Amino acid sequence: MKALLCRTFGLPATLEVAEVPQPQLQADEVLIKVSCCGVNFPDTLLIQNKYQYKPALPFSPGGEVAGTVVAVGDQVTSVQPGTRVVALCGWGGFAHYAAVNSSRVFALPPAIDFQNAATTFYNFATAYHALKDRAQLKPGETLLVLGAAGGVGLATVVLGKLMGATVIAAASTHDKLALCKKKGADFLINYSTHDLKEAIKETKKGGVDVVFDPVGGLYAEAALRTLIWRGRHLVVGFTSGTVPAFAANVALLKGASIVGVFYSGFAQKEPARNAENMHELMQWSATGKINQAIYKTYSLEQAAQALQDLIDRKVLGKAVVQLD
Numbered sequence: 001m002k003a004l005l006c007r008t009f010g011l012p013a014t015l016e017v018a019e020v021p022q023p024q025l026q027a028d029e030v031l032i033k034v035s036c037c038g039v040n041f042p043d044t045l046l047i048q049n050k051y052q053y054k055p056a057l058p059f060s061p062g063g064e065v066a067g068t069v070v071a072v073g074d075q076v077t078s079v080q081p082g083t084r085v086v087a088l089c090g091w092g093g094f095a096h097y098a099a100v101n102s103s104r105v106f107a108l109p110p111a112i113d114f115q116n117a118a119t120t121f122y123n124f125a126t127a128y129h130a131l132k133d134r135a136q137l138k139p140g141e142t143l144l145v146l147g148a149a150g151g152v153g154l155a156t157v158v159l160g161k162l163m164g165a166t167v168i169a170a171a172s173t174h175d176k177l178a179l180c181k182k183k184g185a186d187f188l189i190n191y192s193t194h195d196l197k198e199a200i201k202e203t204k205k206g207g208v209d210v211v212f213d214p215v216g217g218l219y220a221e222a223a224l225r226t227l228i229w230r231g232r233h234l235v236v237g238f239t240s241g242t243v244p245a246f247a248a249n250v251a252l253l254k255g256a257s258i259v260g261v262f263y264s265g266f267a268q269k270e271p272a273r274n275a276e277n278m279h280e281l282m283q284w285s286a287t288g289k290i291n292q293a294i295y296k297t298y299s300l301e302q303a304a305q306a307l308q309d310l311i312d313r314k315v316l317g318k319a320v321v322q323l324d
Contacts, residue, residue: 001019001021001022001095001096001097001187002017002018002020002095002096002300003018003020003030003060003094003095003096003300004016004017004060004061004062004094004095004300004303004304005015005017005018005020005058005059005060005100006046006047006057006058006059006060007057007058007060008057009048009049009057010047010048010269011047011048011070011308012044012047012304012305012307012308012311013029013159013304013308015061015302015304015307016255017269017300017303018207020095022097022234023092023097023098023099023300024071024099025071025073025099026099026153027073027074027075027076028073028076028101028102028103029072029073029076029099029100029102030069030071030072030073030076030079030085030099030100030102030105030318031069031070031071031072031097031098031100032065032067032068032069032070032072032085032087032097032098032100032101032105033067033068033069033096033097033267033303033324034065034066034067034071034093034095034096034098034119034320034323034324035064035065035066035067035068035114035115035117035322035323035324036065036066036067036110036114036117036119036319036320036321037062037064037065037093037094037118037147037320037321037323038062038063038064038065038118038119038122038123038151038203038319038321039062039150039303039306039307039310039315039318039319039320039321040063040064040123040310040319041150041151041152041214041237041239041310042063043061043062043063043091043307043310044307044310044311046059046061047307048093051089051132052076052262052264052265053090053264055090055091058093059091059092059126059276060091060093060095060254061090061091061092061093061094061307062089062092062093062094062095062098062303062321063089063090063091063093063122063150064086064087064088064089064118064119064121064122064124064151065084065086065087065089065093065098065100065118065149065196066084066085066087066091066108066114066115066117066118066164067084067098067114067323067324068083068084068085068303069081069083069085069302070097070106071110071174071201072102072290073102073264074101078105078107079105079107081162083107084107084108084110085105085106085107085108086106086108086117086118086121087096087100087105088104088107088121088125088140088267089101089104089120090104090264092168092191093301094302094323095323096300096320098305099249102127103267103271103275104134106121106275106278106282108173108282109282109283109285109286111285111286111287112282112285112286115286115297115320116291116292117162117285118320119151119153119292119318120281120285120290120291120292120318121278121281121285122151122286123151123152123154123155123292123318124155124158124159124281124290124292125263125267125274125277125278126155126236126261126263127152127156127159127212128153128155128159128277128280128281128318129261129263129266129274129277130156130212130234130236130261130263130281130296131143131156131159131160131163131210131212132163132283133266133273133277134155134232134259134261135210135212135232135235135259136232136262137162137163137209137210137235138164138165138209139163139165140164140165140166141165141166141209141210142166142167142168142204142207142208142209142210143165143166143167143168143208143209143210143211143212144164144168144170144200144208144210144211144212145157145158145167145168145169145170145180145185145212146170146191146211146212146213146214146215146219146223146262146279147170147171147213147215147239148169148170148171148177148180148185149169149171149173149175149176149177149179149180149316149317150214150239150317151292151315151317151318152178152214152236152237153169153171153180153212153214153224154180154183154292154293154317154318155290156212157169157180157183157184157185158183158184158290159290160164160185160212161185161186162239162259162289165209166186166187166204166208167184167185167186167187168183168185168186168187168188168189168200168204169185169187169188169189169320170188170189170190170191170196170219171188171189171190171191172190172191172192172313173190173192175316176312176316177189177190179293179316179317181246181291182230182293187204187257188205189203194218196222196223196226197222197225197226198228200226201226201291204226205224206228207227207228207231208226208228208231208277209227209231209232210231210232210233210234211223211224211226211227211232211233211234212234212236213233213234213236214236214237214238214239215234215237215238215239215240216237216238216239216240216241216242216243216244217238217241217242217244218237218242220239220244220246221246221247221250224246224247224251224256224258225247225250227256228243228254229234229254229255230236230254230255230256231254231256231257231288232250232256232257232259232290232321233246233256233257233258233259234259234261235258235259235260235261236261243317246258270292285298286287292317292318293317293318294317294318294319294320295314295316295317295318295319296309296315296319296320297319297322298319298320298321298322299321299322300321300323302321303321306319306321
């Protein structure tokens, strides 16, 4: 089979498509013939050895696949060969076949196609865990989403509206904000042309209840300062490349919480709750209540370019690699 291989850590230009053996199946694993693989920011960190998990070289990036089960290990009872599935595998997805632990494999309803599945659930599962489990977002609260036009940002905009919040989308260009508006954002802030803190004051004079922050860097403390009493700042990631140093006195004076959101750790340590969340997301997806904006479809040979486009901030919504 063919796979996109990372043989040495570096930028996407160092990756290569190569013939590799089909994965050997362990007793608790499912072998999936991959149809589509979503492109996610952690993929770009994995290949540079900058992520929390460190796969052994060589490996294939790609943490979100959809396809058909072709074989199951002796201990697997949740799915059978022929089942259409989505799997949040961490890595190994930019390949024609992927072996994934069964706890991370979920059967798809007939209404959800492979492309939709491979571009939806990694981001929506992260966003839903953040809003439901970590922030405990309530109807009527105000949610500020930084990096709102990215895959996880748009998912948060959609879920925030679905959960009854007023959503403020913050992004860096007019085109990105237009997409956020299309996905239901109530207010828009261009933080490349406007001061974020001052713009929040003008938009929502009392401040915000929850900040969803996958960006970090310069905007983190400004966003923290917009929180109202008992607000929650969700630390999701650092796409800016800079881990922020928060002003602890601001959290103290506001009675605010700075809350870590590490979806992969949650899925590993609390698989039952993760499965419950995934079931709810599947129902919403099957009925059209949630969906991802697809930026572009790439071939396996173009997968490295998809990762570079993500690094270069060209991707609005979600990129996907089609393998069949």
